Amino acid sequence: MANPIVTLRAYRDGLHLIIKPRLSIAEVEEAIQQEIARMNRPLVGTSVQIVLKSPVLEEEEISLLRSKLQEDYDLTVRGIDVVDDESVSPPIAAAPTTHAISQTTDVRAPRNSELSRIIPHTIRSGQTEEFPQGSLIIYGDVNSGSEVKAGGDIVVLGTLRGNAYAGMNGRLSAVIIAMDFAPLQLQIGNYTSRSPASQESRGYPEIARIGAEDVIIVEKFVKF
Amino acid sequence: MGKVIVVTSGKGGVGKTTSTANLGTALALLGKSVVVVDADVGLRNLDIVMGLESRIVYTSMDVIEKQCELAKALVRDRRVDGLMLLAASQKNNKDDIQPEQMKAICDKLRTTHDFVLVDSPAGIERGFSNASAGADEAIVVTTPDVSAIRDADRIIGLLQNAQIEPINLVLNRFSAQLVGNGSMMDQADVLDILNIDLIGVVPEDSGVITSTNRGIPLVYEDASPGAQAYMRIARRLTGQRIPIPDLEDKGLFSNIVKWFTRNR
Numbered sequence A: 001m002a003n004p005i006v007t008l009r010a011y012r013d014g015l016h017l018i019i020k021p022r023l024s025i026a027e028v029e030e031a032i033q034q035e036i037a038r039m040n041r042p043l044v045g046t047s048v049q050i051v052l053k054s055p056v057l058e059e060e061e062i063s064l065l066r067s068k069l070q071e072d073y074d075l076t077v078r079g080i081d082v083v084d085d086e087s088v089s090p091p092i093a094a095a096p097t098t099h100a101i102s103q104t105t106d107v108r109a110p111r112n113s114e115l116s117r118i119i120p121h122t123i124r125s126g127q128t129e130e131f132p133q134g135s136l137i138i139y140g141d142v143n144s145g146s147e148v149k150a151g152g153d154i155v156v157l158g159t160l161r162g163n164a165y166a167g168m169n170g171r172l173s174a175v176i177i178a179m180d181f182a183p184l185q186l187q188i189g190n191y192t193s194r195s196p197a198s199q200e201s202r203g204y205p206e207i208a209r210i211g212a213e214d215v216i217i218v219e220k221f222v223k224f
Numbered sequence B: 001m002g003k004v005i006v007v008t009s010g011k012g013g014v015g016k017t018t019s020t021a022n023l024g025t026a027l028a029l030l031g032k033s034v035v036v037v038d039a040d041v042g043l044r045n046l047d048i049v050m051g052l053e054s055r056i057v058y059t060s061m062d063v064i065e066k067q068c069e070l071a072k073a074l075v076r077d078r079r080v081d082g083l084m085l086l087a088a089s090q091k092n093n094k095d096d097i098q099p100e101q102m103k104a105i106c107d108k109l110r111t112t113h114d115f116v117l118v119d120s121p122a123g124i125e126r127g128f129s130n131a132s133a134g135a136d137e138a139i140v141v142t143t144p145d146v147s148a149i150r151d152a153d154r155i156i157g158l159l160q161n162a163q164i165e166p167i168n169l170v171l172n173r174f175s176a177q178l179v180g181n182g183s184m185m186d187q188a189d190v191l192d193i194l195n196i197d198l199i200g201v202v203p204e205d206s207g208v209i210t211s212t213n214r215g216i217p218l219v220y221e222d223a224s225p226g227a228q229a230y231m232r233i234a235r236r237l238t239g240q241r242i243p244i245p246d247l248e249d250k251g252l253f254s255n256i257v258k259w260f261t262r263n264r
């Protein structure tokens, strides 16, 4: 369940602390405390990117917040992004405004009636696999310079290094799962996200889905 | 019946011609009968690297146009028994030859020689289809950089579509020092992406440039690391099982592990 005021999320480039607009600094502080308490892993020594949704907190409130995060939680603030309230999205993702969804998309929506196609090999540069009728399962890697597109989910039982487009007919509950996640570009429905250039896989399976903030989020894959 | 092996890469300048010349010579030194075929019509240079440019009279184009017999177009390398070169025409271009015509030449050479190594031009167009048309197997040459690797990946896909198998990888211009300081991709990363069998790693070796300029393939310089690497690859091509030494030098244990993994 997403915290209504602040949300701490792991994105490709690290943790983002997303703060909703029009709040007093006291409310924000309290929400941060709850959100950090909710995280079941230690955050000490990590760095975060603060993502503020305009209208923003005052200049001095921000610096107060920065030192508080540092002192109370030992979190280094990497930077601060202000995103437009209309097209709410952290910097790594560009969310179109046409599909305003208010809650986390239900990624567990049933897929029983759906077809899936297995590609029993690595997909190499210059190759494309497209399956609008359902999901794609790849027994290999999706290499840089290649593209996979599916009406449903995309599951890569190897390393995803190329471009992946799930929910190509507009299904926003579609997900992209890879054993190793290092894509160039992701798309789910009409939401796209580009990864930072120097990104490396993390050595554990990850899942990309549309999250509560109307952006594609990538996080450690935990069984549904 | 011999084997036709196309030496290819996608990207230019990664060492296809160097590898063809050295592997061809190395195989002949091991007692095999070999023809190296330059398929880079219009931009030939295998003859220069082999030091045979002054002796070329006929080219594959002349054979295709029936100006001469195939056997007569082969230039014999006098330094070692059993090594021949079939040169490419310099005045034509790649579209003047059809893949079927190259295939016919390879099919003939296969019956008279143990190994036919075809030096492919860069690119994925006609030059590549001509070079691979008659191939049974492939050697993909890459350097450890992302752009060469992406092109190698593209070529591997095309070779697989053409059902050319096995496809073996030569990792060229490898520098343990650059891997050590983090500025070069290591062997494992390259293999993780390309996911084909590694047949050898050729180190960055300044001897390659001098040998190219003198027209004497490096493999004649027994002591050079590049020569030794090419000799080992040639031995593997003849079916000998020899370990790939770990140029990253992590010690004996990982050498043994690699040896076992390769011979699984």
Ligand SMILES: Nc1ncnc2c1ncn2[C@@H]1O[C@H](COP(=O)(O)OP(=O)(O)O)[C@@H](O)[C@H]1O
Binding pocket: B009, B011, B012, B013, B014, B015, B016, B017, B018, B019, B122, B172, B173, B174, B202, B203, B204, B205, B206, B208, B209, B212, B226
């Ligand atoms: N292992 C190596 N060490 C140093 N230089 C090399 C090595 N391999 C190739 N080169 C150099 O790289 C250049 C391109 O090699 P070449 O074999 O002509 O590539 P290609 O045929 O793929 O275009 C040449 O100048 C060659 O001398």
Ligand SMILES: [Mg+2]
Binding pocket: B016, B017, B018, B040, B045, B120, B121
């Ligand atoms: Mg060449």
